[in-house]
Amino acid sequence: MTECCRRIHVPQVSMPQAVQIAYKLGPACLHCFARTAGISTTCVLVFGQFGLCCVYIVFVSKNLKEIGDFYFKEYHERYYVLCVCVLQLPFFLIRKLKFLVPLNLLSNILLYVGFLCIMYYLFQGLPSLQDREMFKPPLDYMMFFGIAAFSLTAVGSMLVVEANMAHPESYLGFFGVLNLAVFCILCSNIFFGIMGYWRYGEQVEASITLNIPQSEVLSQFIKIAIACGIFLSYPLNGFVFITIVFNEFGDQKPQHKCRTTVEILVRICFLVLTGIVAAVVPNLAALTELEGAFSLCNLNLICPALIDIFVNYQIGYGRLRWKLLRDILLILIGIVFGVVGCTVAIQQLVADLTAKPSLPGKS
Secondary structure, eight states: OHHHHHHHTOSOOOHHHHHHHHHHHSOGGGGGGHHHHHHHHHHHHHHHHHHHHHHHHHHHHHHHHHHHHHHSOOOOHHHHHHHHHHHHHHHHTOOOHHHHHHHHHHHHHHHHHHHHHHHHHHTTTOOOGGGSOSOOOHHHHHHHHHHHHHTTOOHHHHHHHHHTOSOGGGTSSTTSHHHHHHHHHHHHHHHHHHHHHHHHGGGOOSSGGGTSOSSSHHHHHHHHHHHHHHHHHHHHHHHHHHHHHHHHTSOSOTTOTTHHHHHHHHHHHHHHHHHHHHHHOOOHHHHHHHHHHHHIIIIIIIHHHHHHHHHTTTTOOOGGGHHHHHHHHHHHHHHHHHHHHHHHHHHHHHHHHHSOOOOTTOO
16 A cells, blocks of 8 residues: 555555555456446455444443343343444544543553453463363364454554554554553454463353353453443444444545435444344354455455555566565455355354244343
8 A cells, every 4th residue: 555655646545545556557358347346355354344333232231241241130232332333422422522532541451451350260270271172173274363353453443543643653653652552452463362271271262251141240251341442433433334334435525515414324324233243143253254354365465465566566576576476465365264164154144044943041
C-alpha cells in the first residue's frame, strides 16, 4: 500500500484503492478488472469485520451465561446475546474514533488483568507432559490455523487506526506500532495455547475462561473482566465496518444532513445482524475458525501477494524472479488454507444447526 502511494504520489490509500492501483499497474489485460477487484476487497474486509464482531458477541454471551447460571436460573444463551446487544447499543453509537480510544484502553487493561489472574488456575495441578498428546491428526491442524489466524486478521482495524494516527510514519518499521502489537498478541497466544492445553488437555474449551470454575469469586472476576474487555472492543471493530462501508459506498461529504441519520441506522442494523448470527450460531470455536480462515487467506496472504505481483510487474521481480515465486507460493498457501479451513468450519456449523436440541435438564 505504501508503494502504491509512492507510485501515484498521494499520501494515503485504502486497501481496496491499493488493489485498484495495483491492477492498473499490472498487465494491460487486467486493467478492466481493477474496479471489480477493489469492490471484492471491500466486501472481504466488510465480511471479516462482521464475522469478528459476531465472535465477540458469542464470546461475551458465553462468559456471562457462566456467571448467570451460577447465581440465577439457567436461561438459554440467546437471552444473553440479546442483553449484550442491548447494552452494546449506546457504545456502538459513538461515531468519533477519538472517543473510542479510552474504551479500547480500558478494554486492554481489563483483558490483561484477566490474563494475569487466570494464571492462578493454569499453574495449579499441572499434569505431566507425558499425559498430553504432542501431535494431532492433520485435520485438526486446519482448525488450529483457523483459530490462531483469528487473532492476526484484524487488517481492517490496522488500516483504520493507521489512517487516523497523528504520526502514521511510526506505525510501520521493525519497532513500529504494528510489529510491537502483533508481537504482544503472538506471545499471549503461545503462552495460553501451551499452558491451556497442558492444564486441561482434551477438555480445553474454545475459550480458556470456560474451563475455570464457576463458583469461585476469582474465576467469576476473570470471566467478567475478560468479557467486559471484549465487550468494549466491539465498538472499535464495528467502527471499522462503518468506515469501510461509508468510505467506499457512502456519501463522501461527512457533513451531509442525511449522513448522520443513515449512519445511525446502519450501525443499529449491523448490531442487530451480528446479534442474530451470534444467536443462531453459538459454536465459538467453529465461528472463530471460519472468520480466521476466510480473513487470513484473503487479506493476509492472497490480496497482498497479488498487489505485490502487479506493482512489480513493470520494474521486475528481482534475481531469478524470487519475488514472483514468493507471491505465487503465498497465493497457493492462501487458497489451500482458505478452502480447507472454511470447509471444516462450515461442516461444524452445519452439524450444529442440524443437530437435535437436547431435552430440558439434559443440556
